[in-house]
Amino acid sequence: MTTPPKLPTRLLNSFLRGDLSEEVRGDLEEKFLLDLKTKSVFKAKLNFWYQTLHYLRPFAIKKLKRLRTMNNQLLENYFKISTRNISKHKMISFINVFSLAVGLAACVAIYSFVSDERSFDAFHSKNKNIYRLDEVQKFNGTNEQKVALSMPGMGPALKRDFPEVKNYVRLWLRGKQLITKNDTKHLIDNVIAADSTIFDVFDFPLIQGDINTCLDRPLTILLTESTALKFFKTTSDALNNTILWDGRDYEVTGILKDVPENSHIQFEALLSMVTYTSGENNVNNSWGGNWMTTYLLLESTANIKSMEEKFPAFLSKYMDDPDITTTYKLFLQPFNEVHLASNDIEHDYINYRKFNGSYLTIFYLIAGFILLIAAVNFMNLTTARASHRWKEIGVRKSVGAKKLQLFGQFIFESVMLASIALMVALLLDALLIPFLNDLIGRKLSILPLFQNGWQLTAVLVGTLMLGILTGVYPSFYMTSFDLSRILKGGNRVEGKSVLRSTLVVVQFGLAIAMMVSTLIVIQQLSFMKESDIGFDKDQMLLVNMNNEANEKFETIKKELQKQSMIRGVTASGQRLGNNFHQGGFKVKADTGVLSITPSNVNVDYDYLNVYGIEVKEGRGFSKDNLTDNGRAFVINESFAQELRLKETIGTKAGHDWYHNDSLGTIIGVVKDFNFNSLHYKVNTLAMVVHPEWGYQELSVKIEKGRTGEGIAAVKKVWDELVPSFPFDYTFLDAHFEEVYRSDKQMSAVVAIMAGLSILISCIGLFGLAAITIEKKTKEIGVRKVLGATEGQITVLLSRNFAMLIVIAFLIVSPITYYALHRWLESFAYRININLLLFVLGGALALVIGLLTISYHTLRSARSNPVKALRYE
Amino acid sequence: MIETKLGEFEEVILLLTGILGEEAYAFRIAEEFESQTGRSVSIGAVHSTLTRLEEKGFLKSEMGKSTAERGGRRKRIYTITAYGKKTLTAARDFKQALWNQFPGFAIRMDGIIGFTG
Numbered sequence: 003m004t005t006p007p008k009l010p011t012r013l014l015n016s017f018l019r020g021d022l023s024e025e026v027r028g029d030l031e032e033k034f035l036l037d038l039k040t041k042s043v044f045k046a047k048l049n050f051w052y053q054t055l056h057y058l059r060p061f062a063i064k065k066l067k068r069l070r071t072m073n074n075q076l077l078e079n080y081f082k083i084s085t086r087n088i089s090k091h092k093m094i095s096f097i098n099v100f101s102l103a104v105g106l107a108a109c110v111a112i113y114s115f116v117s118d119e120r121s122f123d124a125f126h127s128k129n130k131n132i133y134r135l136d137e138v139q140k141f142n143g144t145n146e147q148k149v150a151l152s153m154p155g156m157g158p159a160l161k162r163d164f165p166e167v168k169n170y171v172r173l174w175l176r177g178k179q180l181i182t183k184n185d186t187k188h189l190i191d192n193v194i195a196a197d198s199t200i201f202d203v204f205d206f207p208l209i210q211g212d213i214n215t216c217l218d219r220p221l222t223i224l225l226t227e228s229t230a231l232k233f234f235k236t237t238s239d240a241l242n243n244t245i246l247w248d249g250r251d252y253e254v255t256g257i258l259k260d261v262p263e264n265s266h267i268q269f270e271a272l273l274s275m276v277t278y279t280s281g282e283n284n285v286n287n288s289w290g291g292n293w294m295t296t297y298l299l300l301e302s303t304a305n306i307k308s309m310e311e312k313f314p315a316f317l318s319k320y321m322d323d324p325d326i327t328t329t330y331k332l333f334l335q336p337f338n339e340v341h342l343a344s345n346d347i348e349h350d351y352i353n354y355r356k357f358n359g360s361y362l363t364i365f366y367l368i369a370g371f372i373l374l375i376a377a378v379n380f381m382n383l384t385t386a387r388a389s390h391r392w393k394e395i396g397v398r399k400s401v402g403a404k405k406l407q408l409f410g411q412f413i414f415e416s417v418m419l420a421s422i423a424l425m426v427a428l429l430l431d432a433l434l435i436p437f438l439n440d441l442i443g444r445k446l447s448i449l450p451l452f453q454n455g456w457q458l459t460a461v462l463v464g465t466l467m468l469g470i471l472t473g474v475y476p477s478f479y480m481t482s483f484d485l486s487r488i489l490k491g492g493n494r495v496e497g498k499s500v501l502r503s504t505l506v507v508v509q510f511g512l513a514i515a516m517m518v519s520t521l522i523v524i525q526q527l528s529f530m531k532e533s534d535i536g537f538d539k540d541q542m543l544l545v546n547m548n549n550e551a552n553e554k555f556e557t558i559k560k561e562l563q564k565q566s567m568i569r570g571v572t573a574s575g576q577r578l579g580n581n582f583h584q585g586g587f588k589v590k591a592d593t594g595v596l597s598i599t600p601s602n603v604n605v606d607y608d609y610l611n612v613y614g615i616e617v618k619e620g621r622g623f624s625k626d627n628l629t630d631n632g633r634a635f636v637i638n639e640s641f642a643q644e645l646r647l648k649e650t651i652g653t654k655a656g657h658d659w660y661h662n663d664s665l666g667t668i669i670g671v672v673k674d675f676n677f678n679s680l681h682y683k684v685n686t687l688a689m690v691v692h693p694e695w696g697y698q699e700l701s702v703k704i705e706k707g708r709t710g711e712g713i714a715a716v717k718k719v720w721d722e723l724v725p726s727f728p729f730d731y732t733f734l735d736a737h738f739e740e741v742y743r744s745d746k747q748m749s750a751v752v753a754i755m756a757g758l759s760i761l762i763s764c765i766g767l768f769g770l771a772a773i774t775i776e777k778k779t780k781e782i783g784v785r786k787v788l789g790a791t792e793g794q795i796t797v798l799l800s801r802n803f804a805m806l807i808v809i810a811f812l813i814v815s816p817i818t819y820y821a822l823h824r825w826l827e828s829f830a831y832r833i834n835i836n837l838l839l840f841v842l843g844g845a846l847a848l849v850i851g852l853l854t855i856s857y858h859t860l861r862s863a864r865s866n867p868v869k870a871l872r873y874e
Numbered sequence: 875m876i877e878t879k880l881g882e883f884e885e886v887i888l889l890l891t892g893i894l895g896e897e898a899y900a901f902r903i904a905e906e907f908e909s910q911t912g913r914s915v916s917i918g919a920v921h922s923t924l925t926r927l928e929e930k931g932f933l934k935s936e937m938g939k940s941t942a943e944r945g946g947r948r949k950r951i952y953t954i955t956a957y958g959k960k961t962l963t964a965a966r967d968f969k970q971a972l973w974n975q976f977p978g979f980a981i982r983m984d985g986i987i988g989f990t991g
Binding site (some may be wrong): 024030 | 945
């Protein structure tokens with residue numbers, strides 16, 4: 003092998019100046035031969051490439067050929083003509099650029115929203131093979147539900163029984179916890195107990211500590227960087243030190259990097275699961291209760307379907323309940339779907355910023371619509387204006403311009419406009435995205451777009467394509483004119499453009515659809531906000547309780563009740579706004595003991611009063627009845643209906659561990675109230691007073707208008723009575739805002755986009771009206787001379803546009819109705835679609851449309867016919 | 875206007891051309907540069923500089939005779955012009971003049987060694 007590689011040689015020949023060829027090729031070959039003697043063939047070849055590429059210098063490159071210069075001149079000419087055209091018709095150019103810019107800006111904003119959502123959990127390298135173990139639960143007497151919880155025993159057993167399972171990790175959410183170090187006390191938001199296998203499955207970066215052993219021992223804890231710094235000066239101080247939680251010292255065996263915002267699993271501290279699996283109460287053997295979230299790392303070859311088919315046998319193996327396979331169905335949810343496709347999953351507590359992924363599809367659609375509306379403007383205005391450029395086209399053709407060259411000119415123009423629009427769009431986004439962020443509570447930014455090469459390329463290519471696509475039709479249209487007809491000039495018959503009208507119909511159809519949708523979506527959301535959910539969620543202050551607060555609950559309550567602005571004080575085991583935990587329950591009917599699994603909640607005596615929950619039958623809890631402590635139940639209507647007893651009140655009932663002889667009594671039935679979000683139907687519910695179980699939260703009802711005072715008063719009492727736990731509060735309505743966040747953000751985006759689409763449509767219509775009415779100047783003049791009134795002419799001019807909007811309305815209404823109907827089906831409690839809203843939307847579009855063109859219609863109707871009819 | 879100042883790299887190339895004499899063509903100069911300075915350089919970079927030096931009038935060149943090696947291709951042999959020699963001498967004299975004005979050379983060397991060491 004003594005000749006240089008062929009490819010670089012060919013490359014060299016392609017760019018090297020002819021007169022240098024001999025010496026350079028000689029030099030390079032000599033170098034190559036020398037290299038072959040001293041180095042490997044590969045290295046010699048590599049060096050040959052290097053030397054070749056280093057000849058890419060101005061002195062050595064062939065001079066550009068004539069052809070290239072000609073192309074440059076052509077482009078220069080295109081550029082010149084385009085700039086002239088753009089600056090000559092300022093209004094039309096402005097409309098074109100503005101509508102495209104708004105459209106593109108909307109798309110970029112939507113894109114950054116969507117990509118922010120899609121970026122969730124992407125940082126885990128094995129995420130394609132991780133699955134979350136979910137359950138479908140069908141308990142007797144309760145709605146079927148999908149839950150993100152599983153039993154502690156499942157993880158280890160699955161790993162034993164299924165060869166596909168490489169590893170498992172269980173997370174047990176311990177929630178907000180008070181952690182102390184000497185005098186430093188902090189409430190830590192998310193404490194999670196995790197198996198030591200967490201680092202085999204996930205990629206949460208550990209900064210300090212041994213990744214292989216840090217969670218291997220009981221009573222060890224990992225802190226995130228910022229949590230560690232709350233208690234210690236440096237993270238190194240924290241390492242191997244201890245912190246106190248729940249009366250026990252935990253050794254800090256590692257420091258984790260703070261969990262990124264786009265992780266659905268959020269925590270500030272990780273406890274070792276071994277703390278709970280060693281010793282007597284080994285939770286690894288715990289079956290029956292579902293209170294952990296299990297993630298499985300599977301072999302990449304694992305067949306999910308066949309695994310799921312084996313799950314019923316798996317359940318029967320470990321639990322000897324004959325009904326187990328009907329009450330529980332296990333399924334595997336791909337890890338990447340947890341953030342965006344868990345909307346129908348309840349008891350989903352480890353799912354930060356859970357979002358309804360199907361809304362992203364809606365967002366994409368809307369982005370497409372907006373862009374389409376903007377593109378329509380461009381096509382319509384360009385073709386409508388074609389007659390203004392006939393002379394230009396005619397002259398170019400007669401001088402010898404080929405069709406392709408004319409075509410190129412028009413495409414170039416539209417690409418240029420699109421590029422200008424892109425710049426304006428990015429500017430708009432840079433200015434307006436902060437406002438959008440305020441509105442929807444996000445941290446969106448267009449900066450990532452510029453940091454990511456292929457995304458930026460996609461945007462640029464997209465804009466280029468947009469320019470070309472919108473340019474194609476007008477270019478065809480304009481270059482298709484017959485030369486002789488154009489140059490004759492006088493006969494400007496253009497005919498009606500069916501396509502142009504169709505495009506206007508499409509444009510307004512989309513705008514109307516989006517407007518009507520906005521109205522309905524807003525109506526549904528306000529329905530959820532204002533509908534009677536059966537309890538009072540306003541002005542309700544919720545305070546996190548610990549043991550001491552529970553011990554002193556009665557004193558706290560008494561102290562608080564003395565305050566004039568406090569209307570009521572109560573407590574409960576779980577917060578309203580999501581499903582309550584379900585538990586076994588039995589009811590002694592005439593036919594025998596019924597076993598049922600309703601939602602359960604532990605409440606204080608006056609819970610029903612403070613929350614304004616209406617008692618329909620029987621009575622509520624009372625402190626005066628001693629048996630009301632633990633032996634009395636208030637159930638909801640759904641539960642009563644499920645039981646179908648002749649006499650509900652007085653029936654014996656109890657939790658399923660109560661002995662059949664020592665059951666309590668159902669003392670009352672309350673009207674159904676929506677303790678869960680309105681996406682779900684009201685479930686069967688049993689309430690009980692059990693002070694010794696302890697309450698999670700204190701609820702304080704504060705008088706309207708005295709909120710600040712109220713908070714201060716509660717804090718004062720709290721700080722005096724509960725020194726062991728900081729005052730930590732939230733408001734119930736804020737919690738509900740969070741529950742409906744996905745829906746809210748969707749409606750905000752739809753509303754903004756609907757506004758933009760009608761705006762773009764209207765400025766397009768404005769431009770179109772200007773052009774078409776200008777063409778009719780002579781006709782109007784003649785009509786006026788013959789006696790037509792201003793009114794008649796206005797009607798005449800508006801009629802066509804009005805027709806288009808009406809047609810758009812008729813076409814789009816049924817489609818919109820269907821789409822909205824589908825959306826509303828995702829709510830168990832929903833509004834009926836009011837057809838009047840459609841009429842309202844249509845009428846609104848019509849009025850806005852006519853108002854837009856009225857500037858032109860009125861002006862031409864009022865103009866002096868002499869001006870119109872005078873020649874030259 | 876042609877730039878007539880001499881850069882460091884240009885100066886070295888010019889000197890090497892003089893040293894190599896009949897053997898002064900791009901490849902040889904590049905090899906010599908690498909062996910003398912220990913710095914690597916591409917033939918293209920050397921060639922480009924040679925062309926520039928020729929434009930400035932420091933060098934002239936002509937194609938040599940064809941030889942059996944390198945596929946019978948001829949080499950372009952560069953030779954220094956009188957003007958080139960003059961410029962080289964001027965550059966050396968200029969630096970020498972600067973060195974003569976530089977008092978604490980030895981001390982400074984110590985200083986530098988002390989600093990980097």
